Amino acid sequence: MRGFVRWSSKWWPGVVPLVLFWAIAAWNDTTAVEADLTAKAAAAVKGIVLDKVKIAADGRDIDFAAEAFSEEGRHGALTAVAGAPGVRLVIDDTRLVPEAKPFVWSAQRDVAKITLSGNAPLPAVKGKLMDIARDQVKGIEISDQMGLARGAPVNFEDAAALLIGQIGKLKDGKVTISDSSVSLSGMARDLGGREAVAAALKNLPQGFSVAANDVKAPPYIFQANKDPVAVTLTLSGYVPDENVHAIILGSSSRKFFSEKVVDNLKTSVGAPPGFVNAVIPALGVLSRLSTGTLVMSDREVKISGDALYDAAAIQIRAGLTKDFPREWQVTADISVRPAAAPVDASVCQQLFSDLLSKTKIRFLTGRATLDSDSTGLLDHLVETALRCPNATIEIAGHTDSDGEDVANQSLSERRAQAVLDYFVKAGLPADRFTAIGYGSTKPVASNDTDDGKAQNRRIEFLVR
Amino acid sequence: MAYMIAFHWGWLLAALVLGFCMGWVAVVTRARSVSKRWMIVLSVLAAALVAAAVLQVVPGRFGYWLDLLLLMFVPYLIGCAIGTQLRAWVVMRAMARR
Numbered sequence: 001m002r003g004f005v006r007w008s009s010k011w012w013p014g015v016v017p018l019v020l021f022w023a024i025a026a027w028n029d030t031t032a033v034e035a036d037l038t039a040k041a042a043a044a045v046k047g048i049v050l051d052k053v054k055i056a057a058d059g060r061d062i063d064f065a066a067e068a069f070s071e072e073g074r075h076g077a078l079t080a081v082a083g084a085p086g087v088r089l090v091i092d093d094t095r096l097v098p099e100a101k102p103f104v105w106s107a108q109r110d111v112a113k114i115t116l117s118g119n120a121p122l123p124a125v126k127g128k129l130m131d132i133a134r135d136q137v138k139g140i141e142i143s144d145q146m147g148l149a150r151g152a153p154v155n156f157e158d159a160a161a162l163l164i165g166q167i168g169k170l171k172d173g174k175v176t177i178s179d180s181s182v183s184l185s186g187m188a189r190d191l192g193g194r195e196a197v198a199a200a201l202k203n204l205p206q207g208f209s210v211a212a213n214d215v216k217a218p219p220y221i222f223q224a225n226k227d228p229v230a231v232t233l234t235l236s237g238y239v240p241d242e243n244v245h246a247i248i249l250g251s252s253s254r255k256f257f258s259e260k261v262v263d264n265l266k267t268s269v270g271a272p273p274g275f276v277n278a279v280i281p282a283l284g285v286l287s288r289l290s291t292g293t294l295v296m297s298d299r300e301v302k303i304s305g306d307a308l309y310d311a312a313a314i315q316i317r318a319g320l321t322k323d324f325p326r327e328w329q330v331t332a333d334i335s336v337r338p339a340a341a342p343v344d345a346s347v348c349q350q351l352f353s354d355l356l357s358k359t360k361i362r363f364l365t366g367r368a369t370l371d372s373d374s375t376g377l378l379d380h381l382v383e384t385a386l387r388c389p390n391a392t393i394e395i396a397g398h399t400d401s402d403g404e405d406v407a408n409q410s411l412s413e414r415r416a417q418a419v420l421d422y423f424v425k426a427g428l429p430a431d432r433f434t435a436i437g438y439g440s441t442k443p444v445a446s447n448d449t450d451d452g453k454a455q456n457r458r459i460e461f462l463v464r
Numbered sequence: 465m466a467y468m469i470a471f472h473w474g475w476l477l478a479a480l481v482l483g484f485c486m487g488w489v490a491v492v493t494r495a496r497s498v499s500k501r502w503m504i505v506l507s508v509l510a511a512a513l514v515a516a517a518v519l520q521v522v523p524g525r526f527g528y529w530l531d532l533l534l535l536m537f538v539p540y541l542i543g544c545a546i547g548t549q550l551r552a553w554v555v556m557r558a559m560a561r562r
Contacts, residue, residue: 013495
């Protein structure tokens with residue numbers, strides 16, 4: 001043993017080449033060890049959700065910088081790096097992702113580009129929202145300007161996905177989530193897009209509320225053109241549903257008794273409130289014009305054309321404010337058609353008969369109140385009466401045989417008188433007219449059928 | 465440790481061989497022995513380096529190089545011990561035969 005100790009004191013010369021070996025090994029292997037440990041540390045945190053990960057090795061020590069989305073995630077990442085084989089020390093440069101207050105996310109659409117910006121809670125959510133955007137609007141550039149932050153409201157992902165769905169319905173605009181309130185602005189791509197967006201917003205996840213929905217839609221257009229040469233009434237634009245479509249067509253055919261109604265209407269949602277209540281009086285005005293155009297754009301109504309006589313133009317202008325729903329803007333550019341040449345009494349009679357052969361003056365059932373659908377006809381009758389200023393005219397009222405004779409007599413007289421009153425209001429002298437009621441004494445058809453009765457309920461004009 | 469051995473096994477083997485050769489030669493060399501005083505100084509230095517490595521107080525690359533140096537000393541010393549023991553045995557047998 002003593003010999004071994006003595007010999008061991010002579011081992012020192014080998015230390016010189018050993019140190020040389022060490023120097024060569026250190027020179028040769030340091031960068032390789034660092035690269036290997038960097039890769040191993042990166043692999044260790046691969047499955048952990050982190051942002052801005054930076055891993056650098058200094059010898060066997062790992063300088064680890066990252067932003068974690070929770071304290072548990074941060075600790076887990078540190079433990080994983082420290083546990084990577086070969087790692088000696090971990091220099092902790094990690095921190096939590098900053099918390100956003102308020103948590104704001106937005107998606108903006110310009111015509112050919114969508115930009116997602118603001119905050120997303122996790123990289124996976126960010127990626128998913130980008131995927132949803134790509135699915136929604138194919139062939140459009142999607143730009144990702146989202147950052148990552150903590151503090152997202154519960155169900156953020158669902159709400160953002162729903163809003164990305166809405167941006168596809170916009171031509172341009174912006175949707176924003178700020179904490180749990182949602183706001184939208186912009187222009188809808190299609191008519192009815194605004195309503196579709198509003199309907200979709202009802203499915204927002206619980207806890208979210210709509211702070212502002214300023215999505216605008218293209219104007220809701222309805223047009224009618226009365227062409228006296230082609231004798232047509234052309235309807236175009238949109239109606240909200242088939243029911244309203246039928247109402248408008250029915251009203252048009254009654255009001256425009258001599259014109260053929262050309263129906264080019266399409267059905268679409270997005271009609272302004274009170275649409276029917278505005279269309280019907282607007283068509284009523286148009287029916288009183290010899291030629292004219294009606295254009296409705298959202299709640300703006302523009303009517304232009306020629307009235308048949310001066311008083312009609314005055315009546316039309318006066319009726320604009322009271323006949324239309326409130327909040328509708330009505331402008332009318334009404335001129336008066338030049339008076340037609342005077343004719344003698346027999347021609348006048350023929351003109352009355354021609355007009356009344358196409359349709360007849362309507363009253364409310366059982367009453368002597370003129371139906372508004374007959375205003376156009378009445379204006380034509382007034383215009384005819386104006387053409388024979390020297391003739392006296394008997395306005396004869398008739399009823400069918402239903403009910404008491406006395407009541408029918410009275411009703412026929414009052415109806416004839418109502419027509420006479422209309423003529424007087426139109427500026428015709430009252431002494432040219434006499435209103436006579438015949439009750440049911442002069443039927444022109446059998447009172448046994450509904451059709452016959454309808455023919456018997458009538459107003460006739462006798463020119464003398 | 466396992467990682468260091470696995471990564472530098474070539475160098476460690478070289479240190480073992482070097483140690484073996486040095487131990488083989490040490491039995492018959494006329495080289496000067498290390499004095500007892502120097503032995504104490506070197507032991508204290510070695511203990512200090514081991515302590516520094518264990519406590520991981522040397523940072524970064526220098527820490528890694530220290531670990532590598534100490535690790536290479538282990539097979540060197542083992543090689544020396546084996547070489548010396550074997551050479552002593554061979555010499556003893558030769559002397560006995562004479």
